[in-house]
Amino acid sequence: MTAIPFALGARHKGFNRAEVVDQNFIEFVQLWQGHVRHAPRDGEAVLPGSVLDARGFRELLESQLISRHLDLMARVLRVQNKVFYTIGSSGHEGNAMVARLTRHTDPAFLHYRSGAFMAERFRKIPGMDPVMDSALSFAASKDDPASGGRHKVWGSKPLWVLPQTSTIASHLPKALGTAIAIEQAQRIGHTLPIPDDSITICSFGDASSNHATAQTAFNAAAWTAYQKLPAPVLFVCEDNGIGISVKTPSGWIANNYQHRANLDYFFADGLDLADGYAQVQRAVEHCRGTRRPTFLHLKTTRVMGHAGTDFEIEWRSIEELFAVECSDPLLRSATIALASGLYSKDELLNLYEATRKRCFAAAEDADARHRLTSLDEVMAPLAPYTPAAVKAEAERADYAEKRLAVFGGEAKLPENLPPRHLAIQIGQALHDLLAKYPQALLFGEDVAQKGGVYTVTKGLNKTFKGSRVFNTLLDETMILGLAQGYANMGMLPLPEIQYLAYFHNACDQIRGEAASLQFFSNGQYRNPMVMRVASLGYQKGFGGHFHNDNSVTALRDIPGLVVGCPSRGDDAAMMLRTLMALAKVDGRVCAFLEPIALYMTKDLYEPGDGQWQFDYPAPDRGMTLGEGRIYNETADDLVVFTFGNGVPMALRAARAIEAELKWKVRVVDLRWLAPLNDAFIAAQAKSAKRILVLDEGRKSAGVGEGVITAIVEAGCGATPLRRVVGADTFTPLAGAALLVLPGEADVVAAARDLR
Numbered sequence: 001m002t003a004i005p006f007a008l009g010a011r012h013k014g015f016n017r018a019e020v021v022d023q024n025f026i027e028f029v030q031l032w033q034g035h036v037r038h039a040p041r042d043g044e045a046v047l048p049g050s051v052l053d054a055r056g057f058r059e060l061l062e063s064q065l066i067s068r069h070l071d072l073m074a075r076v077l078r079v080q081n082k083v084f085y086t087i088g089s090s091g092h093e094g095n096a097m098v099a100r101l102t103r104h105t106d107p108a109f110l111h112y113r114s115g116a117f118m119a120e121r122f123r124k125i126p127g128m129d130p131v132m133d134s135a136l137s138f139a140a141s142k143d144d145p146a147s148g149g150r151h152k153v154w155g156s157k158p159l160w161v162l163p164q165t166s167t168i169a170s171h172l173p174k175a176l177g178t179a180i181a182i183e184q185a186q187r188i189g190h191t192l193p194i195p196d197d198s199i200t201i202c203s204f205g206d207a208s209s210n211h212a213t214a215q216t217a218f219n220a221a222a223w224t225a226y227q228k229l230p231a232p233v234l235f236v237c238e239d240n241g242i243g244i245s246v247k248t249p250s251g252w253i254a255n256n257y258q259h260r261a262n263l264d265y266f267f268a269d270g271l272d273l274a275d276g277y278a279q280v281q282r283a284v285e286h287c288r289g290t291r292r293p294t295f296l297h298l299k300t301t302r303v304m305g306h307a308g309t310d311f312e313i314e315w316r317s318i319e320e321l322f323a324v325e326c327s328d329p330l331l332r333s334a335t336i337a338l339a340s341g342l343y344s345k346d347e348l349l350n351l352y353e354a355t356r357k358r359c360f361a362a363a364e365d366a367d368a369r370h371r372l373t374s375l376d377e378v379m380a381p382l383a384p385y386t387p388a389a390v391k392a393e394a395e396r397a398d399y400a401e402k403r404l405a406v407f408g409g410e411a412k413l414p415e416n417l418p419p420r421h422l423a424i425q426i427g428q429a430l431h432d433l434l435a436k437y438p439q440a441l442l443f444g445e446d447v448a449q450k451g452g453v454y455t456v457t458k459g460l461n462k463t464f465k466g467s468r469v470f471n472t473l474l475d476e477t478m479i480l481g482l483a484q485g486y487a488n489m490g491m492l493p494l495p496e497i498q499y500l501a502y503f504h505n506a507c508d509q510i511r512g513e514a515a516s517l518q519f520f521s522n523g524q525y526r527n528p529m530v531m532r533v534a535s536l537g538y539q540k541g542f543g544g545h546f547h548n549d550n551s552v553t554a555l556r557d558i559p560g561l562v563v564g565c566p567s568r569g570d571d572a573a574m575m576l577r578t579l580m581a582l583a584k585v586d587g588r589v590c591a592f593l594e595p596i597a598l599y600m601t602k603d604l605y606e607p608g609d610g611q612w613q614f615d616y617p618a619p620d621r622g623m624t625l626g627e628g629r630i631y632n633e634t635a636d637d638l639v640v641f642t643f644g645n646g647v648p649m650a651l652r653a654a655r656a657i658e659a660e661l662k663w664k665v666r667v668v669d670l671r672w673l674a675p676l677n678d679a680f681i682a683a684q685a686k687s688a689k690r691i692l693v694l695d696e697g698r699k700s701a702g703v704g705e706g707v708i709t710a711i712v713e714a715g716c717g718a719t720p721l722r723r724v725v726g727a728d729t730f731t732p733l734a735g736a737a738l739l740v741l742p743g744e745a746d747v748v749a750a751a752r753d754l755r
């Protein structure tokens with residue numbers, strides 16, 4: 001590492017460290033004195049002993065300068081309101097080496113300090129302009145090719161850079177999932193959209209490596225490799241020694257990762273292109289060749305603070321700042337440029353200034369472009385829905401032969417069997433869907449040989465084998481990371497979460513990640529999936545809170561997510577078809593809440609009446625998103641809106657109400673909890689004399705609130721209305737559980753109250 005003369009930094013005690021860093025580069029070049037070699041030709045080592053050749057160095061240097069000047073431009077134009085993001089890449093420009101040494105078809109999940117990586121990857125497709133594309137993103141322009149002006153993200157469809165959110169470490173599980181998917185696709189005969197020997201690249205900061213979501217991915221990667229299964233992911237830890245203002249203990253990254261079994265550690269000096277290149281190359285080649293999870297510890301530094309709003313001078317000593325600024329990798333690159341004889345001082349400074357000009361010109365151009373100006377524009381890519389195509393796909397039944405093989409002949413087709421209950425019919429529907437979609441995979445905890453805790457998935461593993469139906473490690477975050485990975489590679493994942501309480505444990509993988517991908521990529525990337533979750537209460541006093549969690553709230557407000565909840569087997573089968581069609585056709589992320597307490601329910605009114613078993617719908621029958629089921633449609637004395645366990649409960653209560661109050665009762669099963677079908681609710685409410693909303697979830701922010709809002713907004717606020725709802729509490733064990741959940745008697749009592 002070449003130190004810059006101390007006097008240089010000492011002259012700049014200014015508040016604006018971006019200006020200081022900028023000036024440092026210029027003065028460093030002007031004052032540089034050293035031996036100048038005979039300039040190497042393209043193909044010759046840039047410096048003796050370096051693996052990097054002259055052309056490679058020139059291009060990397062250019063990428064580094066583009067990245068630096070984008071940062072400097074953003075700091076200047078932010079205050080003029082022309083740029084809306086100032087987290088930069090300064091000090092991390094060595095990551096351009098990772099881009100150069102990988103392919104543009106290696107899916108990349110990038111740290112926010114990836115300006116130089118992007119500039120370098122842009123070279124891989126002639127005609128693309130990293131400066132203009134980045135400027136459009138900084139300016140939140142509608143023309144931004146990454147997100148269409150929705151966020152400043154590093155992303156590109158042609159360059160296989162999937163845009164990431166600001167939540168640190170949240171991208172590691174899906175990066176690993178994508179690596180695993182690359183290999184698994186080949187085992188199930190699925191054609192990948194990228195070459196078979198691709199790897200995934202996943203970069204993040206040193207502080208972020210401590211996050212639970214990062215640790216989850218490292219553990220799962222090692223767990224996979226330990227079993228000799230391939231997982232070609234290149235984790236790139238860009239270690240600048242700090243996270244905002246908190247220093248990473250010196251040596252922590254090496255100490256923590258150097259000797260982790262089944263996570264192969266490599267170090268590279270990201271501050272020095274001449275030395276670092278061979279080190280990065282070793283890591284990339286190891287990952288691609290061995291298909292093992294690889295941890296590249298890339299030494300970086302951070303100049304110009306965490307973001308434009310971080311005035312380091314206010315909380316760090318000036319001596320420390322000088323020292324950091326002296327480690328600026330661009331000063332080392334300048335030394336290589338000059339010492340190698342590739343650039344004269346004037347040529348280097350001209351290149352520096354020309355790059356500055358280019359970045360500012362692009363930013364001014366971007367500022368003049370259109371921005372998002374209407375809500376419709378903003379939301380356009382969030383939740384695409386093409387009803388006719390979804391219906392056609394849901395009802396497509398062109399796999400008759402496969403069905404015969406799966407079910408074992410005509411007589412054993414489920415529609416030819418007697419009526420069955422929910423658990424059986426979900427299992428049958430899943431057999432059907434795995435037969436219909438060769439690219440579908442079903443996975444989760446205990447789902448394979450055991451068939452899940454409630455045996456819903458029993459038999460699938462035997463029929464479709466371990467590459468398509470398999471147990472995962474016990475980690476919901478990783479299950480959902482895997483799902484995103486498979487989806488990224490064009491497969492149709494059906495992840496199972498064992499209980500709703502454990503979805504909450506990993507919620508961000510859907511909330512922050514999967515559900516946001518179409519939005520932040522302007523519809524260019526999609527990660528369709530149907531997440532099945534064993535859900536809700538009423539398990540006859542069994543299980544306590546964590547097996548009876550009734551909070552749908554955390555799912556309902558996730559933008560773009562579809563949530564379905566059946567109350568009976570035939571509906572479940574049709575809903576699953578629709579959800580798979582939504583995933584396949586429109587790339588939607590879907591959740592399917594299976595009411596555990598109804599899995600085995602066969603009777604409705606009396607023990608043995610068998611009235612909660614239904615005929616299996618033939619495979620050409622689907623259901624429209626938002627379509628509810630109405631029982632006793634012409635009744636209007638009382639209309640009960642409900643879902644899930646509430647449906648059979650309301651039907652039983654209706655009998656009692658009819659007997660006691662002589663009212664005719666209509667029961668409306670919503671079936672779709674997000675988005676709620678406001679028009680359908682309004683239509684049902686308008687023809688009601690009295691309304692009851694039966695919501696087994698908790699009182700606050702539950703489905704019932706949405707239903708009542710729709711009723712009031714439809715102008716039916718004057719209709720007498722009561723809500724029967726779960727209490728705002730955790731669910732206790734044993735019989736006490738029924739104290740917190742609505743019961744049949746509560747429904748009847750609420751009806752009396754409406755007299």
Ligand SMILES: Cc1ncc(C[n+]2csc(CCOP(=O)(O)OP(=O)(O)O)c2C)c(N)n1
Pocket residue numbers: 113166167168204205206207208209238240242243244302306
């Ligand atoms: C889950 C989460 N928690 C907190 C933050 C706020 N935050 C953004 S960056 C950052 C520090 C990250 O440091 P590091 O991983 O070392 O990356 P660096 O910025 O140094 O490159 C924090 C705490 C966040 N974005 N996400």
Ligand SMILES: [Mg+2]
Pocket residue numbers: 205206207238239240241242243244
């Ligand atoms: Mg850091």
